[in-house]
Amino acid sequence: MSNEIDFDEILSKYRSDPFDYVDVCATHTGVVRFKVAEGDSVEAPGGEWLQVPGTALYEITRERNPKRITAQTNGVVSLVRSELEGRFVEAGEKLITIRHPLKKKEIIENILKEVLYLFRAPERAKYFFALDVQSRIEKKGARAVTVEPGEEVLTMSLMKRDTPIYYSGERGVIHSVYFRPGVSVSQGEPLLGVCAPEKLPLIQKIITRVKADWDSE
């Protein structure tokens, strides 16, 4: 966690380029066929249960088994590695970049992610708070709940197998919750943003400053 934040520099960076550049990588090995071109607009999944898939980005075929990969974020395609069309790629190979326009709330979260300790998902699964943590949150609110290293903080649920997840970062309060109960979180995505209690004023300062300086939503 950093104590020093150059607000002017960070805000000017977001003013000049208020976008996230989201790289889309090969989910596994296989032969790739692109479904979008540079400049195309793409949509994220929609619907009440996120049942409406996002825009198809590429198809990857392994063992005669084609799989269509769809966008998880909205934006405009800024890069397509067209030299890979019809070629075999390794898992993790960067294929596409999507330029995602940031909202004020996302800019705040992005800045906070540089300040908070991010506790990440160990596996793609659904997560919910451990019963004890949940009852403390219900009584006092998440930002009044302190978590300690080694504490059982979450339950990871996958195929009816529930695994307790123990917090492994610095002691601190739960400032940001990045998951929703019942919605899958990919491996490596942040679940919680935690900060030391003495850093809460700094966090509040960031939020106030961005809200004041940023006009649009």
Added chain:
Amino acid sequence: MPAITLTSGDIRRQCRHELALRSRSGSAAGAEEILRYGAFVGSAVECHSFLDRAMDYSRAHIAAMEKAGRSVHNGTVILADCLGASKGRFDRVWHAPAGGLWGCLIHANTLLTRSRGLISLAVGVACCEAVREMGAEAQVRWVNDVLVHGRKVAGFLIEGFISPCFREEYNLIGFGININNSHFPPDLRGTAIALAEALGHPLDLNLFARTFLTKLSFNLGLLYFEEERELRDEEGSAGRGGHRLLQNWRQLSDTIGRRVVYGLDVLQKPQYRAVVEGISDTGGIALRLDDGHEKTEYCGEIRYL
């Protein structure tokens, strides 16, 4: 003296019977090797007259063994005639009086991530096979509920556990199977059933226990067997008609094609209605929602409509 008196030797002997059974039914391909992979099930068996929770006891047992500088036997089975504080998923109560098969299997997690996701299915298949072998017409409802006459005869709870001293990862596979227990709390009477009630006669609890644990030995062994084939065989399981456990699950389940309600906790918070299209190669359930879109879920539960 506990009413249930199972030993490791009983399970080993039952495994020989299982091998002969599978040979007769024509599903013997690799059965001996699969049972060898699953031979850890019942490597040690503890029988108790009473425990509060077999899962809690298992955690304490692992911790105590490690404190003494030892490791717990992979595949240890903890059984109790009745449980005083058993529970299901979330905060659901599980009624566990004398007459049922209640317990926990301690599995040292040596499976790859993909196979680990199939443990839940393996447990349901094992129980369904055991119930059918007793003569009842049973089906599996995704993920692993075993139903007889549309009522639940068994429930499972699988929890991960990191041991406190050696930081070993375990899967604690809790099982509760209604065998000869005849009384259910009022709110469960319409949805739960005991095997004895379904068959019209009481069963030998020890016979059922060793049958179930042997089937579990086979189906968990199958996860290791398929994993080894997958790693060795460039064609992969997709080229061979899919994972054998999933093939077996499909044969025993009546879920595919059913109209269902889905939810993470479907009793408290049902989310949406859909028709089950199939099961994915990682065990997820493919659901066709009323708006025509398809969604695959990897956790949560369903109820038939």
